[in-house]
Structure formats: structure tokens, C-alpha cells
Amino acid sequence: MNEKELLNKLKDIKKFEVAGQPQESWVLSNKEILMSQIKPQTVQAEPQERIGESVYYFKYFNELFSQKVLKPVTVSLMVVAMLLTYSATVSVASASLPGDMLYPVKTTKERLQLALTFNEEDKIMLQLDFVTRRVDEFQKLAWKDDDDTTKAQKLSQSAKQISQDVIVVKDNLNRITMAASIGALELAKQVDDKTIEVKQDITQIQNQLSDQVKGEVASDIKEAIGNTEATGVVAIGVIIDQGEGIVSNEDTAGRLAERIKLVEIDLAKTAEAIANSATSTATIIQPSSEVISGWSANLQDARKAIAEAKDLLSQGKFNLVLDKIKVSQDIISQIKNEIAPLAGSVKVITTTKDVDMSGTKGQIMGTSTAVILNNTNVIKTTSTTEETSESTRNIL
Amino acid sequence: MKNPLSKKILFLKIKNQDPDAYSQFYDLYITRIYRFIYFKVNSVNDAQDLTSEVFLRLWQHIKESREIKNMNAYVYMMARNCVIDFYRERTRDRELSLESDQVLEIPDEQRDILAQQMKNSDLESILTGLSNLKDEYKEILVLRFLDELSITEIADVLGKSKGAVRVLLHRATKTLQNNIK
Numbered sequence: 001m002n003e004k005e006l007l008n009k010l011k012d013i014k015k016f017e018v019a020g021q022p023q024e025s026w027v028l029s030n031k032e033i034l035m036s037q038i039k040p041q042t043v044q045a046e047p048q049e050r051i052g053e054s055v056y057y058f059k060y061f062n063e064l065f066s067q068k069v070l071k072p073v074t075v076s077l078m079v080v081a082m083l084l085t086y087s088a089t090v091s092v093a094s095a096s097l098p099g100d101m102l103y104p105v106k107t108t109k110e111r112l113q114l115a116l117t118f119n120e121e122d123k124i125m126l127q128l129d130f131v132t133r134r135v136d137e138f139q140k141l142a143w144k145d146d147d148d149t150t151k152a153q154k155l156s157q158s159a160k161q162i163s164q165d166v167i168v169v170k171d172n173l174n175r176i177t178m179a180a181s182i183g184a185l186e187l188a189k190q191v192d193d194k195t196i197e198v199k200q201d202i203t204q205i206q207n208q209l210s211d212q213v214k215g216e217v218a219s220d221i222k223e224a225i226g227n228t229e230a231t232g233v234v235a236i237g238v239i240i241d242q243g244e245g246i247v248s249n250e251d252t253a254g255r256l257a258e259r260i261k262l263v264e265i266d267l268a269k270t271a272e273a274i275a276n277s278a279t280s281t282a283t284i285i286q287p288s289s290e291v292i293s294g295w296s297a298n299l300q301d302a303r304k305a306i307a308e309a310k311d312l313l314s315q316g317k318f319n320l321v322l323d324k325i326k327v328s329q330d331i332i333s334q335i336k337n338e339i340a341p342l343a344g345s346v347k348v349i350t351t352t353k354d355v356d357m358s359g360t361k362g363q364i365m366g367t368s369t370a371v372i373l374n375n376t377n378v379i380k381t382t383s384t385t386e387e388t389s390e391s392t393r394n395i396l
Numbered sequence: 397m398k399n400p401l402s403k404k405i406l407f408l409k410i411k412n413q414d415p416d417a418y419s420q421f422y423d424l425y426i427t428r429i430y431r432f433i434y435f436k437v438n439s440v441n442d443a444q445d446l447t448s449e450v451f452l453r454l455w456q457h458i459k460e461s462r463e464i465k466n467m468n469a470y471v472y473m474m475a476r477n478c479v480i481d482f483y484r485e486r487t488r489d490r491e492l493s494l495e496s497d498q499v500l501e502i503p504d505e506q507r508d509i510l511a512q513q514m515k516n517s518d519l520e521s522i523l524t525g526l527s528n529l530k531d532e533y534k535e536i537l538v539l540r541f542l543d544e545l546s547i548t549e550i551a552d553v554l555g556k557s558k559g560a561v562r563v564l565l566h567r568a569t570k571t572l573q574n575n576i577k
Contacts (some may be wrong), residue, residue: 006573009522010541022430030448031422038415038455255467 097137097144098161099154120176121183127169128194134162135201142205144381152216155209159220162202163227166195171230177238185246188238195232199225199262218340226333230257233326240318249316256313256321263306263325266332271299273339287339295335302331407467413458421467422451428543429475434478435538438530450475465572469552472545476553525575533568540565 072345093105110130117123138158141151176184206214206221238257239247274295277287287295309324406424409417429450434443440546454474457464464470478546526534539545 003569003573005521006569006576007541010537010572022427023440024436026444027426027430030444030451031419031426034422034448034451034455035415035419037452038418214424 008296010328027338032244050250097141097154098157099141099150112241120172121187123167124172124176124187124191127165127172128190131162131165131169131194131198134158134165135198138162139204139205142208148210148212152213155213155217156220159202159217159224163220166198166224166227166231170227170234172353173231173238177242185242188235188242189247189255191235192232192239194261195228195235196258198228199232202228222333222336222340229262229329233322233329236322252318253313253316256309256318256325259325260306260309260321261315263302263328263332267299267303267328270302270332270335270339271296272334273298277339291338295338297336298331302328302335305331410458410467411464417522418455418458425471426451427516429471430540432472432475432543433479435534437482444483446475449476459466466549466552468545469549472539472549472550472553473555474541521576522572526573528575529571533565533571536564536568537572544545 051127093102093109096106098100113124114123117126138155141154141158144151144154147156169191173184173188176187197233202221202225206217207219236252236259239252239255274292278292279290305328309321309328312320312324406417406420410421426447430443430447433446433450434440437443437446450471454471457474518544526537529537536550536554539550545553547558547561547565550556550565551558554561556564
């Protein structure tokens with residue numbers, strides 16, 4: 001018997017209907033028992049929806065199509081659509097600015113890029129690119145045709161983002177310097193160059209802003225510039241420490257001279273701000289003569305420090321030059337911090353606004369004019385309102 | 397029910413917990429499941445009890461909305477599990493050997509009828525050959541040729557890959573062929 005015959009015979013066993021055939025009486029009685037066990041359960045349970053025969057055909061074809069035809073097609077289409085949407089979104093998002101709906105997509109993509117970069121030096125390079133983007137965004141926002149309030153909000157967010165990014169650069173530069181990375185020196189040079197560029201760009205953009213916007217974003221811009229300077233100083237420190245014998249003295253001296261020049265510009269601007277605080281109408285609260293004297297004395301110390309830095313630079317004592325630059329920067333920063341709250345803007349409030357003065361809350365109703373200082377504090381208000389709190393009335 | 401589409405519709409109705417559909421399903425499968433079990437337990441009473449249990453248990457699974465991809469394979473798998481449980485229980489209670497019970501035999505009351513029908517046929521030699529096969533081979537031949545399950549369904553029932561089922565089926569056929577030479 002060949003295999004085919006054998007298989008046919010095996011199938012034939014069924015025809016005899018004796019091999020393991022159940023007794024008919026048992027089949028029937030068992031069915032009765034089974035159905036009696038099943039049906040009461042069905043009645044007691046939630047009533048089953050009676051579905052017509054045609055619905056089952058529909059369900060079957062639906063299942064068949066969804067499993068065998070539609071599912072793979074749908075999944076493929078969804079993947080393609082997602083890829084297209086993703087690339088289109090990321091592409092559009094790359095042009096987005098702070099405050100835009102797609103801006104988080106842009107920053108997420110950057111974070112992803114950073115996460116996928118393993119080399120620490122490459123990471124810093126990438127972060128420097130991001131800083132450039134942030135400054136570019138800052139500029140675009142400044143040029144954008146937004147109302148002052150919106151512009152100030154967006155610029156504020158942008159300036160904060162610049163701060164964050166330069167801080168990351170600084171921290172990472174410190175880290176690779178500690179690890180004595182070979183590429184640290186070259187990176188430090190790039191960071192130094194970039195920070196000078198960033199500071200100049202931000203300052204230039206700031207000068208183009210309206211007085212109101214400038215006043216509202218002053219503190220965030222100051223912080224961004226401060227962090228950029230601090231990052232630059234760290235970069236020069238790396239160049240001085242690790243560049244001995246590698247980086248020429250002329251190069252290092254040139255970088256320090258550039259920093260000194262920037263501090264001198266700051267000194268001049270700060271002196272101007274002190275003078276303005278006493279006379280300008282832009283200053284809402286005029287500082288007392290004692291305060292102005294104090295600022296002037298401090299500014300003189302900063303000038304002295306810079307003068308010493310110049311001397312030390314000519315002697316080639318680079319580390320000491322850097323220390324003097326830092327001292328000078330710190331003094332200037334302190335004076336700016338004290339002047340900034342006094343340079344405010346006048347704002348017309350047409351809606352109800354809660355104000356908080358020294359912990360005493362009041363409410364301005366109706367059309368009021370408030371002097372917004374440092375973007376947060378109401379120092380002086382004039383109001384047409386009939387209802388203001390006692391503490392607010394005292395200020396008026 | 398020869399029409400595969402009608403069978404699919406029936407399975408859909410069962411999944412929707414339709415007792416009438418389950419009644420039809422019972423009519424369609426009772427003989428096959430009984431035979432499948434009977435060949436394994438070789439006792440009418442045990443086969444009847446286990447077959448009843450299979451149909452009741454299957455309905456409970458449907459009520460619990462458990463996922464059943466292939467009803468055809470699922471009912472055999474359930475029958476197989478019932479037999480395994482049965483032998484486990486029995487071994488524990490009576491310390492009986494599993495092998496000694498798993499002999500493919502025709503019950504006494506049916507032997508005479510079968511003898512008549514087998515006249516001038518090779519069936520007797522085939523049954524003898526089958527009874528000398530090991531359980532694994534017997535089971536796969538019954539599933540494939542008596543119950544006409546597809547390779548995929550057998551793979552589901554036995555928990556093996558389709559390739560392993562094909563190999564097993566080939567070996568079982570060859571061994572049976574050698575046994576009846």
C-alpha cells in the first residue's frame with residue numbers, strides 16, 4: 001500500500017462510522033442537559049442583542065477586511081501619513097519662534113539631536129548652534145509686527161531660552177575641561193568667539209526695541225547677557241589654563257583685550273545709565289544723591305579693575321587679567337541690577353487688575369494708568385476708578 | 397455544514413453568545429470531539445463525561461469573552477486539555493499508567509459491525525497499524541485524516557509550529573505505512 005492509498009484508507013475510517021461513534025441517545029440527552037445549563041445562564045445574564053443573519057455576514061466581512069486587508073493597508077498608510085506629517089511638522093517647526101504652537105516641536109527635535117550625540121565635544125558644538133538659533137529667533141521676534149505686550153512676552157521667553165542654552169554650554173565646557181579632553185581648547189576658542197558675538201547681537205537688538213518692550217524684557221536680557229559673559233569668561237579661562245605652549249600669547253592676549261574692550265563699553269553705558277537715573281524722565285523714581293554716589297564709587301572701582309587688567313595684560317599675566325575682568329563685570333552687574341527697577345514704562349490698564357505692593361493687595365477698577373517697573377511691580381498708579389483699596393490709594 | 401462561510405457565520409453567532417448557534421455547533425462537533433476523546437481514554441463513560449465537560453467549558457469561555465481566534469482548533473485544544481486533566485486526576489487517584497489507557501481500540505459492541513464492514517478492505521490492517529503507533533502519531537493522524545483539521549489548526553491544538561506538525565505528520569504516516577506492510 002503506497003502512501004496515497006494509505007491516506008485514502010485513513011479517511012475511509014470515518015465512513016464506517018463505528019470508530020468512536022457516540023451513542024445517539026446519549027448525544028440527544030447530553031444536548032438537552034447542555035442547553036438547559038446554557039439557556040438559563042443566558043437569560044439571567046444581560047440580554048443578548050438579537051442580531052439578524054445579515055448583520056453576521058457584515059460582521060464577518062468587516063472582520064475579514066479589517067484583519068486581512070484593511071489592517072495592513074491602514075497601518076501602512078498611517079505609518080506613511082505619520083512620517084509625512086512628522087517630517088512636514090518638523091520642517092515647519094524649524095521656522096517657528098517662541099510662543100508659536102510648533103515651537104515645542106523644534107526644541108524637542110533639538111533635545112533629540114543632543115540625546116543622539118554621544119561625543120561631549122560634538123554636543124557642545126551642537127549647543128553652540130542652538131544658541132545661534134536662539135539669538136536668531138530673538139531677532140526675528142524683535143522685528144515681528146506684534147503688539148508691545150505680546151512682543152515683550154515672547155522676547156522674554158526667548159531671552160530666557162538664550163540664558164538656559166548658554167548655561168548648558170558653560171556647564172558642559174567645565175565638564176570636558178575637568179576631564180582634560182583634547183578638544184576642549186579648540187572648543188573653548190569657539191565658545192569665546194560665539195559668546196562675544198551673542199552679546200553684541202543681543203545688545204544691538206535690545207537697542208532697537210521700543211521703550212516699553214525694552215523695559216519689560218530688561219531683566220531677562222540682562223540675565224541672558226550676564227550668562228553669556230560668564231560662559232565666555234569660562235572659555236577664556238580654559239584657553240589660559242590649557243593653552244600654555246599651545247595657544248600663542250598673542251592669541252590669548254587678543255581675546256583678553258577683546259573682553260576688556262567689552263567691559264569698557266559696559267562701563268561707559270553704566271555711567272550713562274547712572275547719569276540718566278538722576279535726570280531722565282524715563283526714570284520713574286529718581287534715586288537719592290547718596291545712592292547715585294554709591295553707584296559712581298562702585299563704577300570707579302570697576303574702572304580701576306579694568307585699568308589694572310590692562311597693565312597685567314601687558315605683563316602677560318593672563319590669569320590675573322581674567323580675575324580683574326571678572327571683578328569689573330561683577331560690579332557693573334550689581335549697579336545694573338539696582339538701576340533696572342527704576343527704568344519702567346507707563347501702561348494704561350483698561351481692565352480690572354490686581355496689584356501687589358509690599359504684600360498688600362489692592363485692586364484697580366476701570367481705566368487706570370499704572371507704572372510697570374521691572375515687568376512685575378506697580379510702583380505708581382493714577383486712576384479714574386472709584387474703588388481702589390486703601391493701600392493703592394495711598395500710592396496714588 | 398460544508399460551506400466554510402456558513403461555518404464562519406456560525407462561529408460569529410457563538411462568539412455573540414447565541415445559544416441556538418451553540419446548539420448547531422454541538423450537532424456539528426459532538427461526534428468528532430467524542431471520537432477524539434474516546435480514542436484517548438478508551439472508555440465510553442469517560443468519553444461521554446469528558447465530551448460533556450468540553451462543551452460546557454467552551455461555553456463558559458465564550459461567556460467570559462475570552463479571545464478565540466479559531467473555534468475549530470480551540471474546541472480540539474480544549475478537548476485535549478480535558479483529557480490531560482483527566483489523566484492527571486486519574487494518575488493521582490488510582491496511580492494508573494497513562495500509556496496503558498491510550499490504546500486505540502474499537503469498543504466490543506461495535507467490533508462485530510466493523511468486522512462486517514471491513515470485509516474485503518484493508519481497514520483492519522490499518523487499525524492494527526494505528527494501534528501500534530505511539531500516542532503522538534495516533535493523535536496527529538486522527539486530527540488530520542479523521543477530523544480533517546488543517547495544519548494550522550493542528551498546530552494550534554498541539555501548541556507546535558506548523559513546520560513541526562508537518563514533520564510529525566510525515567513521520568506518523570511513514571511509521572503507519574511500515575507497520576502495515
